[in-house]
Structure formats: C-alpha cells, structure tokens
Amino acid sequence: MDGTTKEAIALRVRAILAKIERAAARAGRSPASIRLVAATKSVSAPRIREAVEAGVRILGESRLQEALPKIEAIGARDGVSWHFIGRLQRRKVRSTVGLFAMIHSVDSLDLAMEIDRRAAAAGIRQAVLLEVNVGGEPSKAGFTPSGVAEVVQGLDELAHLEVKGLMAIPPLGEQPEAARLYFRQVRQLAHVLAGQGLQRVRMDELSMGMSQDYEVAVEEGATLVRIGTAIFGMRPA
Numbered sequence: 159m160d161g162t163t164k165e166a167i168a169l170r171v172r173a174i175l176a177k178i179e180r181a182a183a184r185a186g187r188s189p190a191s192i193r194l195v196a197a198t199k200s201v202s203a204p205r206i207r208e209a210v211e212a213g214v215r216i217l218g219e220s221r222l223q224e225a226l227p228k229i230e231a232i233g234a235r236d237g238v239s240w241h242f243i244g245r246l247q248r249r250k251v252r253s254t255v256g257l258f259a260m261i262h263s264v265d266s267l268d269l270a271m272e273i274d275r276r277a278a279a280a281g282i283r284q285a286v287l288l289e290v291n292v293g294g295e296p297s298k299a300g301f302t303p304s305g306v307a308e309v310v311q312g313l314d315e316l317a318h319l320e321v322k323g324l325m326a327i328p329p330l331g332e333q334p335e336a337a338r339l340y341f342r343q344v345r346q347l348a349h350v351l352a353g354q355g356l357q358r359v360r361m362d363e364l365s366m367g368m369s370q371d372y373e374v375a376v377e378e379g380a381t382l383v384r385i386g387t388a389i390f391g392m393r394p395a
C-alpha cells in the first residue's frame with residue numbers, strides 16, 4: 159500500500175468513515191457517537207495535513223518527541239485536536255499534560271497520580287482513558303480487568319484527572335472477528351465500572367479498534383477508533 163498521494167489519503171479516509179457508519183448502523187448506534195483518531199506515528203506533518211484536509215479531526219501520536227514538531231507545524235486549530243496513544247513515561251508527563259486533549263494510555267495508578275499532580279500545577283483537568291490489557295499479554299501495557307476495578311475508587315478522588323473511559327489493544331488475531339470477544343469484554347467492564355457510584359470517573363468512551371478490526375470494534379461499542387495503516391499505508395519497518 160502506498161499512502162503518499164493526497165487523493166489516496168482522502169479516498170481512504172472517506173472509505174473508513176463510510177465503513178464506520180455502516181458498522182454503527184448494524185449495531186443500531188449513531189455514527190455521531192464514534193470518532194476517528196488518525197494514528198500518525200512515523201507519518202510526516204505534510205501527510206498528516208492531507209488527512210486533516212480530508213476531514214480527520216483527531217490526531218493520535220505515540221511518542222512525545224515525535225509529536226512536538228508536528229503539533230508545532232499543524233497546530234490545534236480548526237477543530238483539530240491531538241491525543242496521546244502510546245506508552246507514557248512518568249518523566250514525560252509534565253510535557254504531555256495540557257498538550258494533548260486526551261491521554262489514552264494510563265496504565266498504572268502511579269502514572270495517573272503523576273498526571274493529576276502535573277495537571278493541578280498547570281491549573282487544568284486532563285482527560286484520560288485507562289488502558290486495559292484485555293488479552294493478558296505480558297508484552298502489552300495496561301491494567302488487568304480486576305486491577306482497573308481496584309484503582310477506580312482511588313482515581314475518583316483525583317480532582318485534576320478526568321477519567322473518560324477505557325482503551326484496549328486486543329491480541330492480534332488472524333481475523334478481525336477474533337477481537338470481538340475482547341472488545342465485548344472491554345465494554346462489559348466499562349459497564350460494571352460505570353455502575354460503581356463513582357463521582358468523577360466516567361465510562362463514556364471506549365478507545366478500541368485499529369486498521370484491521372475497527373468495524374468489529376464499532377459493532378461492539380467503540381467510541382474512538384485509532385487507525386494508522388488504513389489511512390497512511392504501511393509504516394516503515
């Protein structure tokens with residue numbers, strides 16, 4: 159796949175939005191409840207701008223160092239916002255808080271507390287998602303499903319942390335359908351957590367689904383799908 163031409167990017171974005179719409183319709187959901195996050199790691203600023211021109215409004219970056227010049231170049235105007243979707247190191251929290259409209263990858267209580275502390279210092283509330291390692295894979299970050307249930311009460315106390323929901327990256331399967339049960343588990347976990355009488359913590363957002371399996375994710379309740387390859391083509395190895 160070659161994602162270099164502007165027309166190719168525009169066509170792909172349109173095709174993805176149409177597929178999201180159809181998947182939403184199959185599940186009886188409103189397409190307006192699902193937002194596309196373009197995963198832009200290793201994608202240059204000019205190509206990201208083409209995606210924005212094609213209608214993409216949320217840009218998801220995985221590494222702070224890579225994100226900084228792109229945010230500088232593209233900015234956060236015209237309804238464009240940046241989300242942080244990669245693994246976040248504690249020492250980078252200070253530079254990350256406030257720069258990104260949402261951090262999808264909060265994977266420990268310690269990290270959540272550091273974000274809260276830095277957000278307090280900046281006088282803001284930082285929107286975040288709790289990453290759940292739904293497949294229990296040792297190589298992946300995230301809370302275990304029972305671990306997330308254990309920390310939400312504590313997170314509810316943090317006045318500068320705005321927990322909006324959950325994020326998950328299921329094990330890579332051969333077929334998109336293989337992810338369905340994992341997506342469903344994430345939705346069910348959010349449902350259980352939402353019923354725990356929490357004050358600040360919300361469970362409105364489910365960030366799940368990537369190029370290979372986003373239609374299944376939408377059928378299972380995703381509100382944010384993070385898509386890279388299907389928009390920009392294969393990343394360099």
Ligand SMILES: *Cc1c(COP(=O)(O)O)cnc(C)c1O
Pocket residue numbers: 197199220243244327368369370384385386387388
């Ligand atoms: C790269 C990345 C994606 C997008 O993956 P594709 O398979 O290219 O769509 C989604 N989420 C995260 C966290 C990523 O790092």
